[in-house]
Amino acid sequence: MIATLIESLHKASEVGLSDTLGRLLLAGLLVWLALEIIRTLLRIRAEHAQSRLALDKLRAQLQETRLRCREAGQAAAGWNGCRKFTVAKKIVECDDVCAFYLKPHDGRSLPPFHPGQYLTFQLDLPGRDKPLIRCYSLSDSPHQKDYYRVTIKKEKAPPDKPDVPHGASSSYFCDIVKEGDILNAKAPTGHFHIDMTKLNPVVLLAGGVGVTPMLSMANAIAASGSKREAWFFFGVRNGREHIHKAELEKLAAEHENIHLQICYSKPAAGDVKGRDYQHEGRVDAELLKQLLPSSNFEYYLCGSGAFMKSLTDGLEAWGVPEKDVHFEAFGPATVKKKAAVPTPEETSHLAKINVTFSRSGKTVRWEPAAENLLEFARSQGVKIDSGCCAGGCGSCLVAIKSGAVDYLKKPDAEPESGSCLTCICRPQKDLTLDA
Numbered sequence: 001m002i003a004t005l006i007e008s009l010h011k012a013s014e015v016g017l018s019d020t021l022g023r024l025l026l027a028g029l030l031v032w033l034a035l036e037i038i039r040t041l042l043r044i045r046a047e048h049a050q051s052r053l054a055l056d057k058l059r060a061q062l063q064e065t066r067l068r069c070r071e072a073g074q075a076a077a078g079w080n081g082c083r084k085f086t087v088a089k090k091i092v093e094c095d096d097v098c099a100f101y102l103k104p105h106d107g108r109s110l111p112p113f114h115p116g117q118y119l120t121f122q123l124d125l126p127g128r129d130k131p132l133i134r135c136y137s138l139s140d141s142p143h144q145k146d147y148y149r150v151t152i153k154k155e156k157a158p159p160d161k162p163d164v165p166h167g168a169s170s171s172y173f174c175d176i177v178k179e180g181d182i183l184n185a186k187a188p189t190g191h192f193h194i195d196m197t198k199l200n201p202v203v204l205l206a207g208g209v210g211v212t213p214m215l216s217m218a219n220a221i222a223a224s225g226s227k228r229e230a231w232f233f234f235g236v237r238n239g240r241e242h243i244h245k246a247e248l249e250k251l252a253a254e255h256e257n258i259h260l261q262i263c264y265s266k267p268a269a270g271d272v273k274g275r276d277y278q279h280e281g282r283v284d285a286e287l288l289k290q291l292l293p294s295s296n297f298e299y300y301l302c303g304s305g306a307f308m309k310s311l312t313d314g315l316e317a318w319g320v321p322e323k324d325v326h327f328e329a330f331g332p333a334t335v336k337k338k339a340a341v342p343t344p345e346e347t348s349h350l351a352k353i354n355v356t357f358s359r360s361g362k363t364v365r366w367e368p369a370a371e372n373l374l375e376f377a378r379s380q381g382v383k384i385d386s387g388c389c390a391g392g393c394g395s396c397l398v399a400i401k402s403g404a405v406d407y408l409k410k411p412d413a414e415p416e417s418g419s420c421l422t423c424i425c426r427p428q429k430d431l432t433l434d435a
């Protein structure tokens with residue numbers, strides 16, 4: 001455009017047009033130039049304002065991402081001590097078993113957990129001077145982001161001791177706790193969990209209320225959308241004890257990689273084989289051999305002492321390597337990893353160890369056959385608090401004044417330094433405990 005005007009001026013002077021025409025053209029050129037400059041300046045200003053807006057937006061997004069990361073980091077790391085949970089829903093699952101849906105009282109996000117892990121509750125029960133501590137496995141998948149679920153069976157007095165009280169914590173949960181109540185719980189923990197980064201086939205073996213960690217594992221496999229093969233064997237007495245029946249059936253119906261096998265040891269009138277259960281009898285190694293294509297699976301077990309003993313023995317006899325068998329006891333261990341059984345040399349070393357309970361003023365020779373320090377202390381009349389007897393709840397923690405201990409199983413959470421979880425350890429050398 002400029003070039004055209006200049007050319008016109010040139011031509012005008014060349015053809016000898018009057019000065020006036022030349023001046024007019026020059027003025028027109030100047031006006032056009034001024035307008036062009038103003039327009040450019042306005043455009044630059046608008047662009048500047050736009051990029052400032054974009055920068056502000058980016059800054060806000062960055063801030064939000066930072067906040068989310070911090071929140072996710074805090075969530076993933078769990079929380080320290082106890083956190084308050086509201087009982088959002090309580091469902092009676094079957095005879096003496098209730099499921100509790102727990103939402104965080106602070107309304108903030110819940111940390112993910114590994115399927116198989118548990119919560120530790122600190123219960124302030126009336127008439128007790130100290131909180132009662134008990135562990136309960138998370139029974140739903142970690143993909144459920146807005147609640148944790150635990151499923152609790154009321155532990156009745158043993159048949160041979162009908163006069164003793166029913167289980168304190170499980171009765172409290174099943175009989176007293178109601179929707180809207182607040183409970184204190186520590187963050188999910190535990191080494192017994194499935195590795196969700198792997199896709200190898202697994203066998204989940206559950207007896208009674210031991211189904212809770214297995215259901216979490218199966219739900220997690222289903223929710224992950226993977227085609228990981230999972231065989232789920234669940235043994236109960238009959239339909240009245242069939243915990244989470246509808247949920248299990250739906251899980252198997254909707255996921256062809258999950259093969260559910262229900263065993264009733266004593267079917268009740270009204271229980272129908274083929275509809276409610278597949279096998280009459282207990283879950284045992286013979287059944288696994290009949291149904292599994294091979295022994296080449298990773299196995300997860302949870303159930304009564306007898307259930308776990310029979311299955312771990314059966315799997316070992318079938319040639320399943322110890323490293324592929326994982327188990328969790330809801331109480332004192334009935335099955336020991338080979339490493340936990342002392343060799344003859346260890347036994348003779350153990351037999352020379354002195355254990356001193358300083359507060360009780362007792363020094364006694366360790367008995368190599370003793371299960372653990374907690375049991376040994378009790379057998380010597382020394383009182384130590386206890387809870388889960390599986391190294392999870394921390395109730396039996398005692399300070400070590402001198403000496404050292406060996407753990408029979410890895411503690412779920414590192415005990416405070418200078419202390420030991422007496423329910424899962426034995427002395428390594430002469431030992432003095434503050435008990």
Ligand SMILES: Cc1cc2nc3c(=O)[nH]c(=O)nc-3n(C[C@H](O)[C@H](O)[C@H](O)COP(=O)(O)OP(=O)(O)OC[C@H]3O[C@@H](n4cnc5c(N)ncnc54)[C@H](O)[C@@H]3O)c2cc1C
Pocket residue numbers: 118134135136137138150151152153154155156157158161164165166167168169170171190209212213328329330331387388389390392
């Ligand atoms: C890692 C882990 C996960 C667990 N997950 C679950 C789960 O998902 N669901 C579940 O239901 N449980 C689970 N448990 C078990 C749970 O922690 C408790 O051990 C269980 O609920 C019993 O505790 P309680 O306080 O009710 O019974 P307690 O009060 O400890 O009593 C236990 C038994 O002793 C009897 N008893 C009471 N007094 C006496 C006496 N003087 N003499 C003799 N016997 C007596 C009671 O009647 C009862 O049968 C889990 C345990 C662990 C370690």
